[in-house]
Amino acid sequence: MxxxxxxxxxxxxxxxxxxxxxxxxxxxxxxxxxxxxxxxxxxxxxxxxxxxxxxxxxxxxxxxxxxxxxxxxxxxxxxxxxxxxxxxxxxxxxxxxxxxxxRAWASWLGCISAALYLPLDVYAIVRHPGWASWLLLAVNLLVVWVLARDLGRRRGTRALP
Known part of the structure; x- marks a missing residue:
């Protein structure tokens, strides 16, 4: 099954x-x-x-x-x-x-563009630690996870649980 x-x-x-x-x-x-x-x-x-x-x-x-x-x-x-x-x-x-x-192309676009911001989010945490920096990182990680999961499901596999 x-x-x-x-x-x-x-x-x-x-x-x-x-x-x-x-x-x-x-x-x-x-x-x-x-x-x-x-x-x-x-x-x-x-x-x-x-x-x-x-x-x-x-x-x-x-x-x-x-x-x-x-x-x-x-x-x-x-x-x-x-x-x-x-x-x-x-x-x-x-x-x-x-x-x-x-649309699959939109999931690709969103996943790539959100992932591009992740190094900047980490840099912001290092330079300006605070709840706003952590929140931004968490939101971008969530966006990447949701879109990567969507793309994985489209391929017939579960890329992320």
Whole structure:
């Protein structure tokens, strides 16, 4: 008797995929809002925010690399940033749609992209230990596990229990 369950192509049979799809849709929405905010507000508020952050860490925004950074914030670079944020939002929206419809390509995309963040999550824990860093690592590990499990079931084997 085979203990493995056959893969069910019904998207509603995979609540984990639906939850991850909603998470990815939220990321897409935030990326689109950030892109729109950059386009509407222009470089001035961004320069003010970065200047305040530089001063908060006790650095001089008029000298060195920070001065160069502030000088790079122009209307053109703000447009480029908005385009990059829009592209990221589009990728996340596409992944969300695919996961909501239980598409295998979306599980691959989500599993790979979440796994790419894991080293950064570990680095964040080392540099800034705290509950937020651990929570982010736990969420990304859970996403990788759910999507890898989905992909394993599609192959007819159980990659992870």
């Amino acid at each position: 085979d203990a493995r369950k056959p893969y069910n192509p019904d998207p509603h049979a995979h609540p984990g995929l639906a939850a991850i799809a909603l998470l990815e849709a939220g990321k897409a929405l935030l990326a689109f809002l950030a892109a729109a905010g950059l386009e509407v507000s222009g470089p001035a508020p961004l320069r003010t925010l970065i200047d305040a952050l530089i001063r908060r860490i006790g650095a001089d925004p008029e000298q060195g690399a920070f001065s160069t950074l502030l000088g790079m914030i122009t209307p053109d670079t703000v447009h480029v940033g908005a385009v990059v944020l829009s592209a990221y939002g589009l990728l996340r929206a596409l992944e969300a749609w695919g996961l909501w419809r239980a």
